[in-house]
Amino acid sequence: MGKKVYLDNLPRQETLANYLSQLEQAGVRPLLPERLAVEQALGRTVARAIRAQLANPHYPASAMDGYAVRAETTFGASETKPARLLVGSEAVYVDTGDVIPAGYDAVVMIEQATPRGEYVEINGAAAPWQHIRLVGEDIAAGEVLAWPGDRITPYLAAALLAANVTEVEVRARPRVAVFPTGTELVEPGSKVKPGDILEFNSRLLAGLIEEWDAVAERQPALPDDYELLKARVAEAAANYDLVVINAGSSAGSEDFTARVIAELGTLVSHGVAIKPGKPVILGEVQGKPVIGLPGYPVSAALTCELFVKPVLELLRGGQLPGRATARARLVRKVVSPLGQEEFVRVKLLAQEAELVAVPLGRGAGAISSLVQADGLLVVPRLSEGFEAGTEVEVQLFRPLAEIQEQWWFGGTYWQPFEEKLLELAQQGQKVGYYPTGSQAGFLALSRGEVHGTLWAGEQPPAAFPARLLGKRLMGWAYRESEPGPEPGREESHLLKGAAAVMAGLWPRAWCSQEVAELYQLQFKPVQEEQVWLLVRPEKAFLLDRWEGGT
Numbered sequence: 054m055g056k057k058v059y060l061d062n063l064p065r066q067e068t069l070a071n072y073l074s075q076l077e078q079a080g081v082r083p084l085l086p087e088r089l090a091v092e093q094a095l096g097r098t099v100a101r102a103i104r105a106q107l108a109n110p111h112y113p114a115s116a117m118d119g120y121a122v123r124a125e126t127t128f129g130a131s132e133t134k135p136a137r138l139l140v141g142s143e144a145v146y147v148d149t150g151d152v153i154p155a156g157y158d159a160v161v162m163i164e165q166a167t168p169r170g171e172y173v174e175i176n177g178a179a180a181p182w183q184h185i186r187l188v189g190e191d192i193a194a195g196e197v198l199a200w201p202g203d204r205i206t207p208y209l210a211a212a213l214l215a216a217n218v219t220e221v222e223v224r225a226r227p228r229v230a231v232f233p234t235g236t237e238l239v240e241p242g243s244k245v246k247p248g249d250i251l252e253f254n255s256r257l258l259a260g261l262i263e264e265w266d267a268v269a270e271r272q273p274a275l276p277d278d279y280e281l282l283k284a285r286v287a288e289a290a291a292n293y294d295l296v297v298i299n300a301g302s303s304a305g306s307e308d309f310t311a312r313v314i315a316e317l318g319t320l321v322s323h324g325v326a327i328k329p330g331k332p333v334i335l336g337e338v339q340g341k342p343v344i345g346l347p348g349y350p351v352s353a354a355l356t357c358e359l360f361v362k363p364v365l366e367l368l369r370g371g372q373l374p375g376r377a378t379a380r381a382r383l384v385r386k387v388v389s390p391l392g393q394e395e396f397v398r399v400k401l402l403a404q405e406a407e408l409v410a411v412p413l414g415r416g417a418g419a420i421s422s423l424v425q426a427d428g429l430l431v432v433p434r435l436s437e438g439f440e441a442g443t444e445v446e447v448q449l450f451r452p453l454a455e456i457q458e459q460w461w462f463g464g465t466y467w468q469p470f471e472e473k474l475l476e477l478a479q480q481g482q483k484v485g486y487y488p489t490g491s492q493a494g495f496l497a498l499s500r501g502e503v504h505g506t507l508w509a510g511e512q513p514p515a516a517f518p519a520r521l522l523g524k525r526l527m528g529w530a531y532r533e534s535e536p537g538p539e540p541g542r543e544e545s546h547l548l549k550g551a552a553a554v555m556a557g558l559w560p561r562a563w564c565s566q567e568v569a570e571l572y573q574l575q576f577k578p579v580q581e582e583q584v585w586l587l588v589r590p591e592k593a594f595l596l597d598r599w600e601g602g603t
């Protein structure tokens with residue numbers, strides 16, 4: 054196949070369908086199932102139907118402690134006219150789980166039986182088969198206990214063992230080699246210098262792949278060396294079911310992945326009409342799928358889900374679970390380029406009786422946005438986005454119950470408030486605090502994007518229930534000697550302003566005394582200000598969670 058210098062730009066579904074069919078043509082087939090002991094198979098997926106080997110119960114068993122009787126011998130019995138049965142020939146004592154002796158067809162609980170010497174008196178009629186667990190009542194021999202595609206849960210494992218099944222055939226877990234690439238990559242925990250990139254994508258990708266019932270083997274990071282990459286990819290294609298290469302997907306001079314695949318096998322496509330994740334590379338080498346994922350972490354995670362997951366489904370021979378969805382009302386307009394399918398991370402909040410979706414930052418480099426997000430909103434390729442107020446469907450990253458429990462705060466950054474939230478979180482309350490400054494926080498509160506916000510300054514706007522939490526000293530933070538008259542910068546998130554001063558980007562930043570201390574910066578106090586908590590009316594109870602102001 055010739056060298057491609059341009060990116061393909063077909064819709065995702067078409068790109069994927071074409072790739073999967075090319076893989077099938079190249080001989081990629083589902084892997085053979087594996088035979089495992091039931092105890093070793095928890096979490097795995099059943100490959101072939103499993104039938105019960107033995108009934109449960111496999112003998113008629115007493116369900117209660119009492120006397121096995123012939124039901125007909127008790128007919129007509131009452132408190133005043135009990136049936137007198139001879140123990141041994143007309144009634145036999147049984148414990149729960151004992152075999153019902155032949156010829157008997159009911160059990161009378163000891164509470165309803167009165168021993169009288171060698172007799173026992175039964176003061177009520179027993180219905181035939183009462184308190185007897187019949188053979189196969191729970192599981193009949195030969196019954197299908199597990200269907201292909203069922204996940205082996207502790208319940209299923211127990212049922213299999215109850216039916217005397219000790220081994221199961223489960224879907225194979227494809228083995229995936231994950232290669233991080235880039236000369237600038239360094240291991241987490243290293244002492245870093247500018248330009249170094251802490252290598253975390255391979256952990257991110259391996260984690261996702263393992264969640265999808267596959268085995269990920271992270272490989273040492275590869276420097277940007279064409280021949281080395283080529284040799285390692287060829288070797289991995291021979292030894293793994295799937296090869297994932299991360300970064301080196303865009304048009305930069307050291308982005309070799311596509312070339313390597315084209316030279317070793319077939320480059321099926323490079324580029325797809327999605328955002329983020331456009332430069333994804335799909336190929337095949339020696340009959341094995343080889344996928345190049347973009348370097349930016351959000352793009353890498355998303356393309357892993359959109360392309361690696363379906364290939365894993367092909368290899369294991371069966372679908373993996375998708376995400377649950379929920380409907381939510383968008384609080385802000387989302388504008389998206391026509392011709393690209395866009396995946397927007399959203400925060401979800403329970404507000405009054407509904408769920409609202411707040412679009413988050415769209416930078417593909419922000420791994421924190423995936424942590425903060427509760428879900429993903431898909432803007433179709435032929436749409437330019439959604440108006441504020443539209444009801445949209447969101448794919449959930451976490452259980453809805455967890456999302457509905459959380460309290461979400463914005464506004465100015467104030468450490469004592471953060472401490473209080475940390476305390477609440479320690480006690481089990483789900484909370485989040487995403488400071489964006491007093492003004493932005495107030496707007497967010499008005500639009501319903503947060504449950505509460507911190508406002509710094511005099512009397513806050515009267516629109517929301519408010520409580521004075523305390524006072525703080527504001528001023529300029531700077532490094533060694535106080536900079537001259539040039540103005541400093543104000544950052545909406547006080548920690549970020551102080552961080553910019555720390556990094557030598559700004560001469561000084563407007564921040565609070567606590568933040569300056571946190572960053573060990575010099576501090577020139579200018580004014581004292583009040584800090585208020587403002588909340589949505591239905592969250593007014595939150596105001597009482599904080600001790601009175603100063």
Ligand SMILES: Nc1nc2c(c(=O)[nH]1)N[C@H]1C(S)=C(S)[C@@H](COP(=O)(O)OP(=O)(O)OC[C@H]3O[C@@H](n4cnc5c(N)ncnc54)[C@H](O)[C@@H]3O)O[C@H]1N2
Nearest residue numbers: 233251252253254255300301302303304308347348349352
């Ligand atoms: N001139 C153009 N530049 C770029 C284009 C383009 O079309 N033309 N596409 C952009 C898009 S879209 C994306 S996405 C990125 C893809 O970049 P690469 O796949 O080539 O990846 P790198 O440049 O090597 O890395 C980018 C960035 O990703 C982070 N990264 C990479 N590897 C790791 C890792 N193992 N662990 C953690 N983080 C990693 C890192 O921040 C890199 O700087 O290209 C755009 N450019």
Ligand code: MOO
Nearest residue numbers: 329330331352417
């Ligand atoms: O498509 Mo890139 O993946 O924008 O970030």
